[in-house]
Amino acid sequence: MNRYLLLNIILFIFSVNTIAQVQDSIPVDLAELDTFAIDSVESDSISDEMLELDDAMNEIFSERMDSLFHSWEVQNRFDFDSSEVVFNSFPTNISDSVYMERLRDIEQVVDFSYNKVVKRYIQMYTEKKRDLVEVMLGLSAYYFPIFEETLDKYDMPLEIKYLAIIESALNPTARSRAGANGLWQFMYGTAKNMKLEITSFVDERRDPLKATDAAARYLNRLYDIYGNWHLAIAAYNCGPGNVNRAIRRSGGKTNYWEIYYRLPRETRGYVPAFIAAAYTFEYHKEHNLVQRYPDIPLSVDTVMISDYLHFNQVAAKLDIDKEELRALNPMYRRDVIPGKAKKPYPLVLPNSVILDFVDKDTTIFAFEREKYFPNNTLMDPTSTSYFTPADIKGKDKVVYTVKSGDNVGFISSWFHVRASDLRYWNNIHRDIIRIGQKLAVYVPEGQLAKYEKLNSMSFAEKQASIGKSVKPAAPKKVEPLDPNYVYHTVRRGDTIWDIAKQYAGISSDDIMKLNNLTNDRGLYVGQKLKIKRKG
Structure with missing residues (x-):
């Protein structure tokens, strides 16, 4: 038999096998995402009572969100007045039945299961990370329409959009320790296999449109393999090879919760965090979470650039800051659009300046052209005036x-x-x-x-010196300590929930009542909090 015909027959048989028979012979482009060591366990299945809450899983996602919150873009594009103490009350100790009813009421195709791990992530979003969730709610006004249009194009569940919350916290320039990049956290190899362009000047992993399209195509492939969105989402995180091994080691079981402890550590929290993100965004008003909108225009349009163009040229001739151009066009790595007649590239601009760009395009392209593109060529990015390595002269x-x-x-x-x-x-x-x-x-x-x-x-x-003002911090009133109480000194990163865990029999509600607090926003480093009466 012709060996190529034989290969095609083998591939066909592979494609129609049940999921329990899926082997590690997966196309290379489906195995490039981060992989982690498999933890062995004695039990093959998991129940709500058996779920162990692993704080390290919370730390993984908490660190990912904190990296966005402390990024230059968020600190400079959102209004965070450190001198302002806002006391917004929010519900705590919500019953499981309320969470379950709300999840059931969301119109979705993906199964929104509920258990203790999902609850832990809901509490992280709605109680411990409220500032960042409000930032992501604001960013979602810009990114979610892009996600929904692409998901609709491929006839995929629209709730898949919440996966980007887990992947990047809606930070288009997010980069993981393993090298995954962009809103959808593509590794280099996977991105290339999904036909995303990565060069010295362009990284389409950071292009919201191109990366979202690639993520949708990739997730569709995974769903075709597993026929289950929980498993497809898990495979997006850790790679199909790890999911297949978890399925085999559990005796062919294909329920995500039954192979939970067979999956890599981060992936165990991935689906619960996804469900919790969907819940939080659907019910943010019930938790008194308010959108914080970025200081960038949400109404934008795109022009195609068919010649070399530097952001400095655009900023010099239009009423737009270069940092704003970077925020709207994160896919360009050197502030350069390497456009050509045969291969134009998009430039996203606020609607307010689109017509100005069209009117002045000849002037914009001509501005200091020899400086940025001598002899009408792209300069080596390691020797131009806009990128200077440490050992260059001048x-x-x-x-x-x-x-x-x-x-x-x-x-x-x-x-x-x-x-x-x-x-x-x-x-x-x-x-x-x-x-x-x-x-x-x-x-x-x-x-x-x-x-x-x-x-x-x-x-x-x-x-x-750069045109930014700093409001003086309001003086904090220091109350004398009551000798009848045990006190806790607030350290950097403390939350009321974290502090309560350190004292037996004390809840976060107890601490808030004793100290007239309604949430974590009233905390500051060095603050003395009443914990309980002595004796």
Whole structure:
């Protein structure tokens, strides 16, 4: 028999086998996502009573959301007035029956199961991470219409849109420790196999339209394999190979909750977190969660660019800031659109400037063209005026000492350099810097004295240098301690829920009543909280 005919027959048989017979011989493009070691367990199935709540799972998603909250984009594009203490009450201790009824009332195709793990994630979203959920609610006004249109195109359940909450917290430039990138967290290999373009200038993993289309196609392939959305969603996270092994090791069971402990650790929390995200977005009003909208236009349009174009050229001729262009066009890695007549690229602009762009396009493309594109060619990104590696000549080096309250975004803004350059020059990983750390910053030649002054300026003065004002923090009233009570000193990152866990027999409600609090927003580092009466 012709070996190619034989191969086709084998592939056909593979495609119609039941899920319990799926083997590891999966197309390479379905096996490129993050994979983790499988944890062995004695039981093959799981019940609500058997579910063990793993705090580490919460930490994984909590860290992912915190990375968005502390990013430059969120801190600079959302209104967070640190001097303002807002006391918004919200319901706690909601009964399981209410959660279950609400989940049943959501119109969905994906099964929204409910158990203790799902409840834990709902509480994380609605009680512990309220600020960030309000940010994501605001961002969803921009991204969800894109997701829904694409999901509808492929006749997929629209609730799949909530998967991006788990993947990236709706941060289009999110990057995982393993290298997954964008709203849908594609690894490099998977992205290439899904026909996403990744070059020195363009990364379509960060293009909301292209990445969403690829994610929908990829999830459809996974659903074709498993015929079950829970398993397809799990495979999106850890790869089909890990899901197949979990199915085999459980004796061919295909219920997500029956193979729960056979899955990698992060994936166990993936489906519950997805269900909890759907619940939170559907019922955010019931939890007194209010959308916070970003300081970028939500009404936008797209023009196709058929020639090389730099963001500086657009910003110089239109009433638009370069940072706004970056926020609306996160797929361009060097502020350059490498458009060609045979291969145009999209430029997303606010509706308010679209007509101006059309009217001035010739002037925009001609502005300082030789500077950005000498001889009408793309310059090497490692030797242009807009990207400067640490060892290039023609730049002055400033050594900046990190102060309390600094972060990578602030420092790059003060020195007018890209955050990616600052990370590259100083080998910064995941934006982690420490007080007292010495950072090398490369500034235009001849401007050394100007930028050295930043070392001796206050935070407010540095913000003022880029046109940002800092409102003085309201003085906090210090109440005398009552000697009849046990007190807890609030540390960075504390929540009322975390504090209550440290004291036997004490609930978060007890602490809030004793201290006249209604939520975590009234906490500050160093605060003394009453816990209980002594004796």
